[in-house]
Amino acid sequence: MSMTKEHIKMAFATMSQSRTRSFMTMLGIIISVAAVITIVGLGHGLRNQVSGQIGKLGSNLILVQPGQTATSSVDLTSLQSLASQRGTLTEQDYTSITKLPGIKQISPVATISGLPRFENKTMERASIVGSNDKLPDIIGKEIEYGSFFGPNDTNKNHAVIGRGVASELFGENVPIGKSFSIRNSEFIVTGVFTQSPVTPLSPSINFNNAIVIPYNKAKEIGGASLQFIQILVVAESAETSQALANNIQNTIKANHGGQQDFSVLQQEEALAISDGVFSQLTMFITGAAIIALIVGGIGVMNIMFASVSERTREIGIRKAVGATNKQIINQFMTEAIIITFSGGILGILLASVTILTIRVTTSLQPAFVLPIMALALAVTTAIGLASGILPALKAAKKDPIESLR
């Protein structure tokens, strides 16, 4: 034990004697560890954000989406297929779902194309969404100022806007009562949504840049550009949810002439999809990082070989005063492990700083994933072991007579 402590002390002494070199050796490890932790953190953060959103929807919720979304064996292309197959849901589907029994609430989410115009300003990024009065309740969205349109406002030119629209189009926080135009129709702002966290990679709408108008109005002014993104259905109870989902499935399939070009998802399925996408992303990145770590490990091995050659005399002296081969091996192994382990620690620090910076400066919420940090330390230690063994054996094999000449 005391020997190990001494070896650790020696390793730190050697490292501090050639600081630049040690740091450069560690750099590969530091960067790859920091990259893995940051990116896995980002992935987890995104997943938390997405599943938080989906989770908020409640367990009775059924999502009807255009396009076929694979729920098992998800791959990255499913997001694209989801995006490219818009427009397969129609007005007819919506109305036929509303007639089904066991529905507590239903809300269409349809977009129309159009450029909102206020005085001389336009906002291209804004998405114009037609929906009904149930929307905020179903998706758990809160109104910060003003109010959402009620059941009797379905034909009124009212609009509820996101914070992004308020500031970008109107240049103020609470533009309630201001009127603006979409496709030559005038709308009055009646409410502003609370700021919602942006969730990249999520197929749902970013409500910060959304202008929500009554569904009937959207249909009226949007014409052929009306596209259903989702139909949100809340079942009366959790027990009837599955039956209702099957019912919806059969109804729309009948509408579409037996084509399964839409998806009926319940909460767990929606979660499974986003989880699948993120776990695959994480796998890719982890793969890349493992390669980076191996390359870093080879760098450490190189430096250790150089160090062994440079310290031939030292090895000779240590052997002459009675160091056994095992003790020499341990010394150099400890040194390699200390280098990679310190690299791991510094990598974690760098990742933490990066994650904090991302959290503070952007709307992304990368998470501190403790298991991956622990794993990173374990892996760097293993890399230290692997890259130290050959140089250490070389050191132990040195002939003390040759070394001291």
Add this chain to the structure above:
Amino acid sequence: MAIIEISNASRIFGFGDAATIALDDVAINIEKGEFLAIMGPSGSGKTTLMNTIGLLDRPTHGTYKLEGRDVAKMRVNRRAKMRRDNIGFVFQSFNLLPRVSIIENVSLPLLYKGMGQTKRLKRAAAVLEQVGLSEREYFYPHQLSGGELQRAAIARALVNNPSIIIADEPTGNLDSESTRVVMELLGEVHKMGNTILMVTHNPILTRYASRIIYMRDGSIVYDEASAVGELPGRVERALQAVRSSREEERLAGVSDYIRAIPQNKTPARKSQRIKKQTTRTRKKRS
């Protein structure tokens, strides 16, 4: 009982035609408390014998018993432990770790024995005091003079209470004053009952030894006991032979007449002048 018993030991480097016999059938017994000086021309096998005795090398043939144990065929790690516990080395080039303080250098053998830090440094401090370096404990090797470095190296060799101290030309890199200090120290160490094996090229230093062996071509050609403080007879005669060597030189053609001409400085100046001239002419040409 002899502390070192070597019989019929040979050490051969290389194979076939390229084989070099560094030790040729050497047999020697060394008793505890002896101060053995080993002399001989370079290439005579002195260092190989020291390395063999010091367990850094092993004989190709023959037996070597250290404190009654056959160590010639012992495994590497066992030999390392034997070396750590029984042998202290003093090298011509000191061989202290450059980036480690003197006290830590001295305590190094104890470290490999597994002794705790406090105990180790305490023991090292005691030995450093013995060699008169207590005020240099936390200096680094580059801050010490040659004589001090060699005293530190002797302290390192002593720290483990080894049964044998092997010194390979310990004064080879030292000036005469430091040589005297280091040899006095080795003499004291010997008086305390330690066994010392010293290789030297300086016949005067055999005065400190209790036994002198001469080696040539890998063999011990002469082995003589002598009282400490006195030059052994053979060294005495050898020194006289050196003094009388002028006679040989005269016979070889250098007469006293030529020797009498002051020739130390003039030729050197001449050659310098010639050099300068040539460089000057070169400059002119260019």
